[in-house]
Amino acid sequence: MARTPPPFAAFEWKIAWRYLRARRAEGGVSVMTWISLIGITLAVFALIATLAVRSGFRSEFVGTILGANAHVTVYSAGELDAQGQVDRTIVEYDAMAERIAQVPGVQRAAPLVKGQVLITDRDRSSGVEVFGIRPDDLYSLPGIAESDQAYGDLSRFEEGIAIGSGVARAIGATVGDRVKLTSPNGVKTAFGTSPRVNAYEVVYVFSAGRYDIDRTRVYMPFPEAQSFFNREGVADEIEVMVDRPEDLNPILIPILEAAGERSQIWTWQDASGGFLRALEVEDNVMFIILSILVLIAAMNIVSGLIMLVKNKGRDIGILRTIGLSEGSILRVFFICGAFTGIIGTAMGVILGCLFALYIDPIFSFVNYVMGGGVWDPAIRGIYALPAELHLSDVLKAVGLSLGLSFFVTYFPARRAARLNPVEALRYE
Incomplete structure (x- = not known):
């Protein structure tokens, strides 16, 4: 009795890797893969960089307030x-x-x-x-x-x-x-x-x-x-x-x-609470906006996979004929899309972390190129653009990117798995 191969078997990875390395004649698929990869990389980079800057800005703002102002002020009524x-x-x-x-x-x-x-x-x-x-x-x-x-x-x-x-x-x-x-x-x-x-x-x-x-x-x-x-x-x-x-x-x-x-109190949170609440609202809005950018970048994976499924219709028919199940076909194309999302996310995390760690020389270079005056402390309140990298922010960006990538990949992969081998080979 034939033994059913386990999910994500080695041959499924080999087939997926072969499809990702499209020949020059199938350059359209390769181009869409690169577009998806670059889009996810930039979206994740922007998300991590923005979260790091917002965390750094809040930490710097609160730190300077607490370092030079009373935490609680007591005065007479x-x-x-x-x-x-x-x-x-x-x-x-x-x-x-x-x-x-x-x-x-x-x-x-x-x-x-x-x-x-x-x-x-x-x-x-x-x-x-x-x-x-x-x-x-x-x-x-x-x-x-x-x-x-x-x-x-x-x-x-x-x-x-x-x-x-x-x-x-x-x-x-x-x-x-x-x-x-x-x-x-x-x-x-x-x-x-x-x-x-x-x-x-x-x-x-x-x-x-x-x-x-x-x-x-x-x-x-x-x-x-x-x-x-x-x-x-x-x-x-x-x-x-x-x-x-x-x-x-x-x-x-x-x-x-x-x-x-007849005593009353006034805290630093009362004095700066409006600004801190505005920062919190801005953080949420920026996360939603950048999440939409990640979703748009992940949708390019759908375009690439749809083109790949269309170009590989004959291959799908042959693979189904020789015994591959619908689940194997689904996993092959899921790996193709998920692999793009994983690599793009990893590259975006690396770029985002490097940006947060080296923000001072990067900002100094931008300020030099722009001729100075990019950051006005009279408006911003602090003297430099801060960034503070938190593991939770990186994990949120990674989870969002991978989750969206896996989600949008499932549907074209499912379409490939349900392709009728007879219809796929009819005109071959």
């Missing part, structure tokens, strides 16, 4: 003062900060004084936001104290101020210069409030990695900021840093309870 104005300052700020710092999961809590001023160096001025902060608290901000592009001496912070690199460029200042800070809420006199102007030495220039921070932020010693902004004995808010900034919900209520009555 305010009370009416004698003039009928709402006073939101915090009087017992040290006690409040100590209570918050004892909450499990909180790294530190620091009082801040904030105000907007005009900074001037010689004849150049710019509007900035001043953060009054204690030196130890400033040292704990990695985006400021650990910046690899910073210069100056942060240990001299109590003797002057620290400014962002964007502020330094805007006014032409550098370490050692004395700059003037002008506040409209200055000294109160019988004739009204006169602007307060003080000069400070720039002791440190930092780069937090975000254009909007570097362009607008100035750090000043906490006691000096209290005096400069008429905040003697009070603070404007409490800056809180936590262990898990991306999972804030479990810790918000304990922080609010520790802060006391």
Whole structure:
């Protein structure tokens, strides 16, 4: 009794490999195979490159926010003062900060004084936001104290101020210069409030990695900021840093309870949540669009297989006559289409991973060819195009490409398997 060969037997692979290596006379099939291969390669490459850039952009955005901003900000709901104005300052700020710092999961809590001023160096001025902060608290901000592009001496912070690199460029200042800070809420006199102007030495220039921070932020010693902004004995808010900034919900209520009555909180997710949600929507839309491109590329496999089945009708009839089953014929042509999808996917993964790993020299080359100015940090917020390669993104691209390739390959292969050998050989 004849033994039925197992699925995907060696002879099925040999026949499929023979069909893939079409003769010159059957160049149409070969051309369609190459078109399918190149299309899938480029589609998978584009999908992986886009996912890597989107992951890198989100990681860079979140990292720069968390490296230079409070994870949670605690401030007072305010009370009416004698003039009928709402006073939101915090009087017992040290006690409040100590209570918050004892909450499990909180790294530190620091009082801040904030105000907007005009900074001037010689004849150049710019509007900035001043953060009054204690030196130890400033040292704990990695985006400021650990910046690899910073210069100056942060240990001299109590003797002057620290400014962002964007502020330094805007006014032409550098370490050692004395700059003037002008506040409209200055000294109160019988004739009204006169602007307060003080000069400070720039002791440190930092780069937090975000254009909007570097362009607008100035750090000043906490006691000096209290005096400069008429905040003697009070603070404007409490800056809180936590262990898990991306999972804030479990810790918000304990922080609010520790802060006391009439306290309110504002998180980094509240401040940037709209942008993060926009990134998430854009990620989903880009994945759908690029998935359609992969589908279009995979459809070329159908065209190539249909042409192959038509050209090999006589061969199919002979193979069926000598005993090959419908399943064997189906698997032969399925291998032809799937092989194209597998090779195209593999090449696309290699190109996509190389792009993500070497994005900096690639982007520098593009910037050089275009004459510079391709990436504007004033618009993008960060200084370079980031890319972060995740295994999950690569697996999603591979699964999508192979799944579509196998799916569209089945139908022309099934048509070949159902071809009647009598009809195939009738006119031969």
